[in-house]
Amino acid sequence: MSVEPSSAPGDPLIWVLRDERPGTGNQSLGVAEALGRPYVIKDLRYGPMARLPNMLLGASLRVLTAGSRTNISPPWPDVMISAGRRAASVARYIKRVSGGHCFVCHLMYPGPRQSASLDLVAVPAHDKVAGPNVVEVTGAPHRVTETLLADARATWRDPWKDIPRPLLGVLVGGAGRRMPFDDTDAERLAGQISDWHADAGGSVLITTSRRSGTAAAVLLERLRNSGLEPAVYHAWDSGDDNPYLGILAVANTLMVTGDSVSMLSEACAAPGSVYIYRSPKFASPKHLRFHAGLLERGAAKLSTKITSGEVSKAINPAGDIARMMREKLAWR
CATH class of the missing domain: 3.40.50 (Rossmann fold)
Known part of the structure; x- marks a missing residue:
């Protein structure tokens, strides 16, 4: 091409x-x-x-x-x-x-x-x-632009038109070296999502990745057990169209696991406010420095406390x- x-x-x-x-x-x-x-x-x-x-x-x-x-x-x-x-x-x-x-x-x-x-x-x-x-x-340069987001918004407008607002998008990565994301982390993340929903109402849109492993199923089970059914849940191996760009385009708030520099960089180009979930045992020096840089610039916050209606500062490394x-x- x-x-x-x-x-x-x-x-x-x-x-x-x-x-x-x-x-x-x-x-x-x-x-x-x-x-x-x-x-x-x-x-x-x-x-x-x-x-x-x-x-x-x-x-x-x-x-x-x-x-x-x-x-x-x-x-x-x-x-x-x-x-x-x-x-x-x-x-x-x-x-x-x-x-x-x-x-x-x-x-x-x-x-x-x-x-x-x-x-x-x-x-x-x-x-x-x-x-x-x-x-x-x-962060890392990427291809998420206003044009790409507008196209994704148009693609998913009809399938998601009846989903109650506001929307929380959850981008789930997985474990890496000195970056745990196990079943306990999935339960902790589910608790933070539930707290957001109790405060803001609306709907939850989730997409997972190849590295999410069993933690993805634990996250979904924990949410359902708490009475919260995600409006969208995409398993990476489902074979369905991945709504990743659609979630970036429409979510009012984004929660992103802290293991992926690329995923966080792309989230910080989207219009929603960005929050980083990381395990208490998260200890990758490079990723911690990256998170600190995002926090310092106002591009993201940690997910321990999510405030509806906040606006994050966009970054555009490309x-x-x-x-x-x-x-x-x-x-x-």
Whole structure:
């Protein structure tokens, strides 16, 4: 898939190196879309050499499969957006063969040597890394825009038109390293949801993820036992359309488990107020720093006390990176 570049004279040729992992690839696309100019997508497929560290790969295409290498050919771009460790060597190669002409914006820290040969390296502030050409943003860039939310709102308007308001959207991730989310956490989360409902009334919309595990079933059971039936409950393996974007678009309040930087970043782009659920045993330093950054900016609060009608400050890391690119490129 690609968005063909404009034929207008003087328009820059922009490439997006799309990593084969959707989460990483979508970060690049989010920045490209925020840049607001036509771009071409170059899909990356990795071979066995991608397991090697960047210091051994240098500026090369060795991480790519033979088929993927054929897609990297002149004319070389004026601007390129890439993301992830494995794409860094490809980005550096294109920078070199273009004679240094190509401006490279890379997302996520590839290491000091790799960073020095790129033009802009955007990293989450909670990663606490520094180096040549490194800039910090709050959260992870993504593709959730006002247009995407408006489309989702239109898609789900009729199916949800009779659901009593206000709406609480609950985005359930799962456990990770030093980030527990077990049955006890599911019961605690259910209690916080019930407290919200007792105060605000309305309806609850829930979507789960692959990592939610048995805790998702415990959450649903606990809510039903308390007399609260979610108006929407999406199990990740149900095969039904995931209402995730619809929930982001319409919820007055969002509760998000604190394990996913991407999910929290996307929630903070939505119009609803954002609350973070995290286990009392939650101890991931990076994620705690991320949460602290959101709280400091007024973009989210902890879910221990939910106040109906509050408005969170939206954050837009993709837009922030696009703005820094424009400044570096002196685009008007």
